[in-house]
Amino acid sequence: MRNKLASFFLLVLLLSSCTASLKIIDKPIVFDEERKELTLEYMSSRYNIQQKEPTIEPIMIVLHWTVIPTLQETYKAFYNSKLPNWRPDIKSVSGLNVSSHFMVDRDGTIYRLLPETIMARHVIGLNHCAIGIENVGGTSDLPLTKAQLKSNINLVKHLSKKYSIEYVIGHYEYTNFENHPLWLEIDSDYRTVKDDPGTDFTLKVRAAVKKYNFKPIPNN
Numbered sequence: 001m002r003n004k005l006a007s008f009f010l011l012v013l014l015l016s017s018c019t020a021s022l023k024i025i026d027k028p029i030v031f032d033e034e035r036k037e038l039t040l041e042y043m044s045s046r047y048n049i050q051q052k053e054p055t056i057e058p059i060m061i062v063l064h065w066t067v068i069p070t071l072q073e074t075y076k077a078f079y080n081s082k083l084p085n086w087r088p089d090i091k092s093v094s095g096l097n098v099s100s101h102f103m104v105d106r107d108g109t110i111y112r113l114l115p116e117t118i119m120a121r122h123v124i125g126l127n128h129c130a131i132g133i134e135n136v137g138g139t140s141d142l143p144l145t146k147a148q149l150k151s152n153i154n155l156v157k158h159l160s161k162k163y164s165i166e167y168v169i170g171h172y173e174y175t176n177f178e179n180h181p182l183w184l185e186i187d188s189d190y191r192t193v194k195d196d197p198g199t200d201f202t203l204k205v206r207a208a209v210k211k212y213n214f215k216p217i218p219n220n
Helices: 002-020 033-047 071-079 146-162 171-177 199-208
Strands: 024-026 060-063 102-104 110-112 130-135 167-170
Touching (some): 060 171, 060 199, 102 146, 130 146, 167 171, 167 199, 171 199
Parallel strands (some): 060 130
Antiparallel strands (some): 102 110
C-alpha cells in the first residue's frame, strides 16, 4: 500500500512539473466595455455571429511576427481598445484595435495578453476560431530567434493539450482558407498581404509538433 501511495504521489509530482515547465506571464491589455462592444460588433458585422459575449472555441493557432522591434512598443500598439490612426488600411473596416492572445519576446519569454477564449483581431476571416501568437521582431535586422522558435513550439504543445486544435498556420497562409467552411469574412475585397512569421519559422514549428496530427493547410 505504501509503495502504491509513493508511486501515486510521484506521478502527481511529475505531472505538476510538466504543467509548470511552460512559464507564461500574464500581461493583460485593456479589455474594457468599449473593447467588448467593438469585438461583438466585429463578430456581427464581419462574420454574422451574434453573441452576448465575445468568446471563441479555438481550433486554430496563427503564428505572427510584429516587425516592431521591442516588447514594450508592441504591447503599447495592442494595449488600447480602439485602433490608432496609423492603421487607415483596416480602420475603415472596424475601430477595434488589433491584438493577439500571446506575445513571445526575443529571449523566448511568453506573455499572455488576452484569455485564449476571447476573440482577438489578428487574422482576417478566422479570428472567430483562432489563437494568435505574436513574436517580437521579424525584420532583416531583427530576425526571429531560436529562443522564440522553442517557445512557440512549447506554447503550441501546451495549447493543443487544452483545446481541440486542428490547424497551426503562419499568418501568410490565412488566404488559403478563403473557400474553407472556417472562413467567415463577408467582404471579398478585405485582404492584406502578409508574409509573417516566415516560411522557415512556420515549417519548423509544424515539424516539431507533427505528433499532434494537425490538419494540412487547404490548397486554395
